[in-house]
Amino acid sequence: MDDLDRRLINRLQLGLPLVRNPWQALASELDSSSPELLHRLHELLCEGILTRFGPMFDIERLGGAFTLAALAVPEERFEEVAEQLHALPEVAHNYRREHAWNMWFVLACATEQDVTETLQYIETLTGLPLLNLPKEETYHVGLYFPV
Amino acid sequence: MKTGLSPEQTQALRRHLEDGLPRVSRPYQTLAERINADENQVLAQMHQWHEQGLFRRVGLVLNHRALGFTANAMLVLDVPDALIDEVGQRLGRASGITLCYQRPRRLPQWRYNLFCMVHGRQRAQVEAQIQALLGEHLLSDLPHQLLFSTHAFKQCGGRFVASSTGTKPHG
Numbered sequence: 001m002d003d004l005d006r007r008l009i010n011r012l013q014l015g016l017p018l019v020r021n022p023w024q025a026l027a028s029e030l031d032s033s034s035p036e037l038l039h040r041l042h043e044l045l046c047e048g049i050l051t052r053f054g055p056m057f058d059i060e061r062l063g064g065a066f067t068l069a070a071l072a073v074p075e076e077r078f079e080e081v082a083e084q085l086h087a088l089p090e091v092a093h094n095y096r097r098e099h100a101w102n103m104w105f106v107l108a109c110a111t112e113q114d115v116t117e118t119l120q121y122i123e124t125l126t127g128l129p130l131l132n133l134p135k136e137e138t139y140h141v142g143l144y145f146p147v
Numbered sequence: 148m149k150t151g152l153s154p155e156q157t158q159a160l161r162r163h164l165e166d167g168l169p170r171v172s173r174p175y176q177t178l179a180e181r182i183n184a185d186e187n188q189v190l191a192q193m194h195q196w197h198e199q200g201l202f203r204r205v206g207l208v209l210n211h212r213a214l215g216f217t218a219n220a221m222l223v224l225d226v227p228d229a230l231i232d233e234v235g236q237r238l239g240r241a242s243g244i245t246l247c248y249q250r251p252r253r254l255p256q257w258r259y260n261l262f263c264m265v266h267g268r269q270r271a272q273v274e275a276q277i278q279a280l281l282g283e284h285l286l287s288d289l290p291h292q293l294l295f296s297t298h299a300f301k302q303c304g305g306r307f308v309a310s311s312t313g314t315k316p317h318g
Contacts (some may be wrong), residue, residue: 015204023172034172052208054167097294131257137249140239
């Protein structure tokens with residue numbers, strides 16, 4: 001990654017202008033050319049530095065129900081429970097965190113009822129108590145990583 | 148605003164966009180050709196979705212681990228109910244906080260009701276950043292904990308998520 005890659009990533013995190021020739025608009029801003037920027041973008045995606053480029057649809061506005069949940073998993077069962085969750089399509093991501101509540105995962109379901117049922121299923125499956133922490137208020141969503 | 152696209156074309160456009168924006172100099176022209184429409188109609192639809200808040204931007208998803216952002220901490224605070232909106236809004240605006248949500252307490256097991264995500268390259272730097280932030284906002288006395296993630300078991304979307312979007316939900 002060189003300086004132009006970094007400037008491109010930082011600029012694209014703010015959004016590509018919604019115009020007919022968006023790359024031309026960006027090229028003058030970044031002192032580059034439209035083919036060069038497209039080539040850079042392609043390379044960054046191929047190298048896996050970027051995992052997606054395009055409109056970021058707000059899935060909550062498109063429908064669906066979500067929650068953040070946590071389990072306190074005994075150390076000796078950690079891998080086993082991680083695999084049980086991994087097998088469930090409703091589990092969107094799952095992080096190990098340093099805390100007594102050591103497994104934190106997000107459920108993404110079609111309906112609220114699916115969320116409730118999936119949580120009950122996970123409690124039965126693992127035999128572990130679960131914290132259900134759905135979002136009540138959003139104060140900020142702005143994933144921006146200056147690179 | 149009328150875009151002139153049929154419901155079938157609108158749906159087809161959404162499906163094409165699941166793979167991202169075509170990486171060509173005139174992406175909306177390319178999309179228009181795929182759904183038998185013209186560039187202006189596709190652009191108008193994009194503007195409409197944007198104004199409706201269906202998407203915030205045509206942007207990107209970074210593989211933040213590949214870029215060295217491996218210190219990922221969840222800061223949780225126990226904020227008095229009367230102050231939660233004010234504190235949430237202040238921390239949400241603070242630099243370095245990427246996500247900030249209110250979630251319910253689950254007493255007695257869980258007392259924290261404000262959740263912030265902070266990503267950084269080094270753990271010590273993230274810890275120092277958070278201590279400075281809490282000090283600056285006079286929040287150091289509030290009960291709080293920092294939960295660093297040590298491993299991501301499943302980072303991309305489940306089936307439901309993968310079929311509908313490229314963004315990641317945050318519960």
